[in-house]
Amino acid sequence: xxxxxxxxxxxxxxxxxxxxxxxxxxxxxxxxxxxxxxxxxxxxxxxxxxxxxxxxxxxxxxxxxxxxxxxxxxxxxxxxxxxxxxxxxxxxxxxxxxxxxxxxxxxxxxxxxxxxxxxxxxxxxxxxxxxxxxxxxxxxxxxxxxxxxxxxxxxxxxxxxxxxxxxxxxxxxxxxxxxxxxxxxxxxxxxxxxxxxxxxxxxxxxxxxxxxxxxxxxxxxxxxxxxxxxxxxxxxxxxxxxxxxxxxxxxxxxxxxxxxxxxxxxxxxxxxxxxxxxxxxxxxxxxxxxxxxxxxxxxxxxxxxxxxxxxxxxxxxxxxxxxxxxxxxxxxxxxxxxxxxxxxxxxxxxxxxxxxxxxxxxxxxxxxxxxxxxxxxxxxxxxxxxxxxxxxxxxxxxxxxxxxxxxxxxxxxxxxxxxxxxxxxxxxxxxxxxxxx
Amino acid sequence: xxxxxxxxxxxxxxxxxxxxxxxxxxxxxxxxxxxxxxxxxxxxxxxxxxxxxxxxxxxxxxxxxxxxxxxxxxxxxxxxxxxxxxxxxxxxxxxxxxxxxxxxxxxxxxxxxxxxxxxxxxxxxxxxxxxxxxxxxxxxxxxxxxxxxxxxxxxxxxxxxxxxxxxxxxxxxxxxxxxxxxxxxxxxxxxxxxxxxxxxxxxxxxxxxxxxxxxxxxxxxxxxxxxxxxxxxxxxxxxxxxxxxxxxxxxxxxxxxxxxxxxxxxxxxxxxxxxxxxxxxxxxxxxxxxxxxxxxxxxxxxxxxxxxxxxxxxxxxxxxxxxxxxxxxxxxxxxxxxxxxxxxxxxxxxxxxxxxxxxxxxxxxxxxxxxxxxxxxxxxxxxxxxxxxxxxxxx
Numbered sequence: 002x003x004x005x006x007x008x009x010x011x012x013x014x015x016x017x018x019x020x021x022x023x024x025x026x027x028x029x030x031x032x033x034x035x036x037x038x039x040x041x042x043x044x045x046x047x048x049x050x051x052x053x054x055x056x057x058x059x060x061x062x063x064x065x066x067x068x069x070x071x072x073x074x075x076x077x078x079x080x081x082x083x084x085x086x087x088x089x090x091x092x093x094x095x096x097x098x099x100x101x102x103x104x105x106x107x108x109x110x111x112x113x114x115x116x117x118x119x120x121x122x123x124x125x126x127x128x129x130x131x132x133x134x135x136x137x138x139x140x141x142x143x144x145x146x147x148x149x150x151x152x153x154x155x156x157x158x159x160x161x162x163x164x165x166x167x168x169x170x171x172x173x174x175x176x177x178x179x180x181x182x183x184x185x186x187x188x189x190x191x192x193x194x195x196x197x198x199x200x201x202x203x204x205x206x207x208x209x210x211x212x213x214x215x216x217x218x219x220x221x222x223x224x225x226x227x228x229x230x231x232x233x234x235x236x237x238x239x240x241x242x243x244x245x246x247x248x249x250x251x252x253x254x255x256x257x258x259x260x261x262x263x264x265x266x267x268x269x270x271x272x273x274x275x276x277x278x279x280x281x282x283x284x285x286x287x288x289x290x291x292x293x294x295x296x297x298x299x300x301x302x303x304x305x306x307x308x309x310x311x312x313x314x315x316x317x318x319x320x321x322x323x324x325x326x327x328x329x330x331x332x333x334x335x336x337x338x339x340x341x342x343x344x345x346x347x348x349x350x351x352x353x354x355x356x357x358x359x360x361x362x363x364x365x366x367x368x369x370x371x372x373x374x375x376x377x378x379x380x381x382x383x384x385x386x387x388x389x390x391x392x393x394x395x396x397x398x399x400x401x402x403x404x405x406x407x408x409x410x411x412x413x414x415x416x417x418x419x420x421x422x423x424x425x426x427x428x429x430x431x432x433x434x435x436x437x438x
Numbered sequence: 439x440x441x442x443x444x445x446x447x448x449x450x451x452x453x454x455x456x457x458x459x460x461x462x463x464x465x466x467x468x469x470x471x472x473x474x475x476x477x478x479x480x481x482x483x484x485x486x487x488x489x490x491x492x493x494x495x496x497x498x499x500x501x502x503x504x505x506x507x508x509x510x511x512x513x514x515x516x517x518x519x520x521x522x523x524x525x526x527x528x529x530x531x532x533x534x535x536x537x538x539x540x541x542x543x544x545x546x547x548x549x550x551x552x553x554x555x556x557x558x559x560x561x562x563x564x565x566x567x568x569x570x571x572x573x574x575x576x577x578x579x580x581x582x583x584x585x586x587x588x589x590x591x592x593x594x595x596x597x598x599x600x601x602x603x604x605x606x607x608x609x610x611x612x613x614x615x616x617x618x619x620x621x622x623x624x625x626x627x628x629x630x631x632x633x634x635x636x637x638x639x640x641x642x643x644x645x646x647x648x649x650x651x652x653x654x655x656x657x658x659x660x661x662x663x664x665x666x667x668x669x670x671x672x673x674x675x676x677x678x679x680x681x682x683x684x685x686x687x688x689x690x691x692x693x694x695x696x697x698x699x700x701x702x703x704x705x706x707x708x709x710x711x712x713x714x715x716x717x718x719x720x721x722x723x724x725x726x727x728x729x730x731x732x733x734x735x736x737x738x739x740x741x742x743x744x745x746x747x748x749x750x751x752x753x754x755x756x757x758x759x760x761x762x763x764x765x766x767x768x769x770x771x772x773x774x775x776x777x778x779x780x781x782x783x784x785x786x787x788x789x790x791x792x793x794x795x796x797x798x799x800x801x802x803x804x805x806x807x808x809x810x811x812x813x814x815x816x817x818x819x820x821x822x823x824x825x826x827x828x829x830x831x832x833x
Contacts, residue, residue: 093791095776095784097521097805102785131576131749135551138576138749139785145753146789154576154749156583159548161557161571168593172586176577348571349558374521377781381526382555384517389562402519 019271021256025237028252030117032242036065037119045189048124048144051318053132053157053340057201057245057327058177062189066242067124069140073104075116077292077406085111086407099136100375100407102143109147123148126188128181132157133317133345134378153184157340163351165341173337195332201245202329208239209321211253215260216322219310220363223280225263227270229309230299233290240318272303281306282427285359287313287352287386288371288379291403294411298403301417305424309369311359313352316344320355345378353389360394366427367396369420374404397430399423448643448669451662455646458653459695462509462532467500467653468540478602480543480568483529483553484690485747486719487545487572488591488734490618493656494610495598500541501652501716504528507694507809517559523779524807525691526556533564543568543601545594549690549747550782568601570594576749578739587738591731611730617656619723624663625651626718629710631667633767636707637677638670641685642699651717678705681827684769685711686760687787689745691777691808700813701773705824709767712745719743746782757793764799770827773820774803800827 039046047064049055051071059066076082085107086100092110094103108114113121129141129152138154145152155176158169182193215235219228226232235256243249263269269277273296284302286309291298302309319325320342328335340346347355356368368390372380384400391398401419404410458466471477478497482489489499505511505528513534514527532538544567546557557571573590575583599605625648632639647666651659683706692713701708722741725733744750744759760772772794776783787803794801802823804816 093788095787095805097779098781098784129749135549135554135747136781136785139746139782142750142756142789143785146756146792149753152751152753154751156576156749158573158586159554159571161546161554161573166589166593168586168589172575172577172582175582175585179582180577180579348561349555350561352558353562372519374519377522377551377555380519381522381552382517382559384519385559385562 019259021252021259022234024252024255025234028238028243028248033115033117036067037115037117037121039065039122045125046122047126047128047185048141049128050130050132050134050137051240052134052343052345053130053155054240054244054318055128055130055155055336055340056242057198057205058182058185058336059128060201060245061193061197062185062191064126064185064189067121068241069105069144070101071241072108072115072121073101073406074292076104076108078295079116080293080408081108082293082406083408098375099140100405102136102140104406105140106143124150126150126185127152128155128185129153130155130157130340132340133159133343136378151184151188153181155181155340157337157346159348160341160346160351161348163348165338169341170334170337173340174333177333177336198332199329202327202332202335204247204250205245205327206329208244208249208253209319209326211250211257212236212239213321214257215253216311216315218260218264219308221264222283222364223267223269224283224308224310225260225268225270227272227277227299227303227309228315229286229290229312230272230295230302231270232309232312232315236315236318270303270308272299274300274303277303277306277308279306280308282424283308283310283363283365285309285311285356285363285365285368286371287356287368287383289314289317289373289376289405290371291411292406293404293408294413297413298411298416301413301420305420307420307424310363310365313344313356318343320344320347349382349386353386353393356386356390357393360390360396365396367391367423368394368398369423370398370400372400372402374402374410375407376405397423397426399426446665446669448666448673451666451669452643452646455643455650455662458650459646460508461653462505463537464500464540464653467498470498470655471540476602478542479540480545480598481538481541482545482572482716483547483549483556485547485549485715485745486574486742487547487716488594488738489656489716490611490614490724490730490734491591491595491598491606493617494606494614495602497542497598497602498655501714502529502532502538503652503690503692503714504808505531506692507696507811509809511809521779522552523691523777524809525777526552528808529556530559530563533560541567543570543598545570545572547572548574550780552781553690568597570597574738578751580736580739584732584735584739587735588731591734595731608730612726614656615724615730615733616726617660619726621651621656621660621663622718622720623723624660624667628663628667629718631670633709636680636682636709638673638675641702641708641711642695643670645695645698645713648714648717652714678707679828680705680707681771681824682707682709682767682769683771683773683823684709684760684763684767685713685773685775686790687746687774687776687780687783688713689715689747689783690780693775693806694808694810696813697775697806697810697816700817701820704817704820706773706820709769710763712743715743715745746786757790760790761793761797761799764797770800770831771823772799772801773823774801776803776805778805778807
């Protein structure tokens with residue numbers, strides 16, 4: 002979720018960074034320091050997941066949030082995940098399953114080092130927010146076996162019928178009230194204060210407003226942002242350990258001002274090679290990116306003048322652009338509704354509707370799907386989604402395949418070929434449209 | 439419907455079950471539907487749905503477990519990437535090829551992300567069919583997960599009542615629960631007999647007879663089970679010098695019948711397994727007194743099988759179901775047979791293997807697909823496992 006390596010032994014001097022990126026890097030580095038110094042400070046650690054991340058609640062108990070997916074991403078960006086995945090396979094994990102899980106387990110087996118080079122502390126609690134991904138449940142069963150610590154299950158029902166029901170919300174609120182909160186009180190030794198939760202939620206709303214403001218600038222031509230590669234930076238704090246904090250408010254206010262300035266100046270996105278050239282193609286992207294070759298992958302787009310104007314991956318930690326905001330007046334219900342609404346907890350027809358709407362609202366040239374070998378939650382059904390979005394919008398769609406953090410499944414030549422063919426297809430469609438006009 | 443089938447010998451009964459197994463057009467379910475006006479059929483995927491509610495609506499619950507090794511998948515592959523398991527693509531194939539055109543509803547239980555997403559695909563591809571993702575609680579406290587589940591069951595009851603045009607009554611539900619209680623008792627009896635005398639009840643036969651319950655009405659299936667139990671008890675079959683194994687991981691995509699046969703030919707009597715768990719998911723009789731939905735919910739919460747798709751809240755209990763299955767059936771080892779790309783089975787496997795190691799139970803592992811054709815490597819692996827058990831057990 003956060004492509005900024007929190008600390009890097011060999012800083013890439015040739016990479017252009019926005020001021021917001023530098024700020025985020027500092028935030029991430031401070032977070033990892035806070036996490037790895039927990040044994041000295043006495044802070045207690047709560048491992049949890051990005052989708053269905055209850056950071057506002059976790060903070061009520063003074064727990065430090067640790068997100069294994071984000072650690073896997075960090076290891077992908079730092080080219081460590083390939084070795085970790087192999088290590089996990091060596092100790093008995095199947096080559097067929099999620100590489101986030103295997104990167105995490107391999108990292109643990111190899112010393113469990115955080116990006117700052119210090120050891121991750123063992124968690125005091127695993128908060129299994131089981132939201133939008135079956136693998137989460139197995140992942141934390143595996144970690145529970147390793148750490149022998151208490152594991153709290155929060156089951157988020159799936160929106161199979163395209164909506165959430167009163168029954169689903171009540172079920173989640175009951176789990177939170179009668180199970181999750183009492184256990185977190187016991188483990189942390191901190192009494193739950195609902196007013197503290199409300200304050201945290203209020204802060205979330207402010208950051209959420211600014212995040213949506215940033216993402217929606219992509220409706221302009223040229224788009225001042227890339228809502229996939231750049232968007233992954235933008236979601237880092239809010240999907241990670243910072244939602245509900247003053248740091249997040251400050252970051253998103255800063256980011257929004259930065260992006261609005263680019264918009265006012267008519268600039269396109271900032272890429273690792275500096276300002277992007279002329280915007281030639283506007284795409285909606287479905288699916289997570291590849292992290293092991295992140296920059297190379299991004300370059301294939303900006304070299305061709307392709308900018309991503311909307312993406313589904315930037316909604317896995319919360320869908321805010323259709324109006325949802327955390328509501329401090331109903332603190333537990335709002336946490337439930339947040340979990341229910343995250344992208345991968347939405348039915349396939351909902352996802353098709355959302356992507357079709359993005360293509361229309363962001364005036365995109367088409368849909369590109371990056372199908373991830375590791376992630377059935379995203380990937381199963383994407384070929385049908387592609388056809389449906391094409392049918393509904395009349396815009397061409399394309400399909401590429403890679404993996405999150407397993408470098409064995411990133412084939413640069415193959416992806417580049419497919420992208421070039423796709424851009425040609427868009428050109429042909431434009432030519433045909435001009436001929437008809 | 440529960441009249442005797444009058445198939446006196448195991449050969450006849452197994453031949454009948456084999457015909458049902460091989461029939462990819464689901465002729466018996468079609469015939470059931472055509473036998474009276476207004477009848478409806480509701481399909482369901484693994485692992486578990488409360489078939490009692492479908493039956494109480496006067497409908498036929500039809501178990502769909504993919505296309506097996508005889509179905510040529512032509513269209514289904516176009517819907518899935520190469521790294522996704524086989525069952526959804528063959529299920530799509532069954533749908534687009536018209537083999538399920540008589541099915542009025544489809545239930546997709548909570549088992550994994552692939553089947554979950556298939557529920558949405560079905561809504562898009564077959565909008566005329568009632569289809570539902572059937573969620574079950576991962577919290578097993580009565581007034582938390584229990585209440586949620588009762589409401590889910592109520593929604594299903596109401597939807598199926600609307601599908602038939604008349605609400606489902608408590609009496610209808612109680613009657614159906616009683617029939618399924620009896621059916622589960624018979625399946626458990628068959629499993630117990632196999633654990634006791636596996637040479638009398640070969641794994642492939644047991645599989646076929648139990649699997650017939652996916653396409654037959656519960657009444658017909660109970661009759662078939664009774665007749666098979668009577669027939670095999672009346673025969674004496676040769677006893678081989680096989681070891682005894684539990685097969686696990688086979689709860690969703692089905693192994694080819696040849697794979698099951700190969701295990702026994704290689705020297706492993708299968709004395710327990712997690713095939714077709716829907717037929718014995720609830721491990722006790724569900725009460726027929728009082729609120730039927732509450733009874734079904736309580737049975738699910740407190741008396742249902744353990745499997746990878748179900749959260750185990752107690753770490754100490756994780757995997758113990760497998761140790762108990764080994765002890766209960768007198769098994770000497772465990773075979774992990776997992777479909778390729780099956781997240782639940784493959785992610786669970788290392789934990790279960792650690793539990794078995796701690797309990798001193800030997801195991802082997804391999805993967806398969808429903809259309810796997812080459813059995814020689816599996817036969818060699820199972821044969822070596824059987825030999826090692828015979829050579830080294832007790833030392």
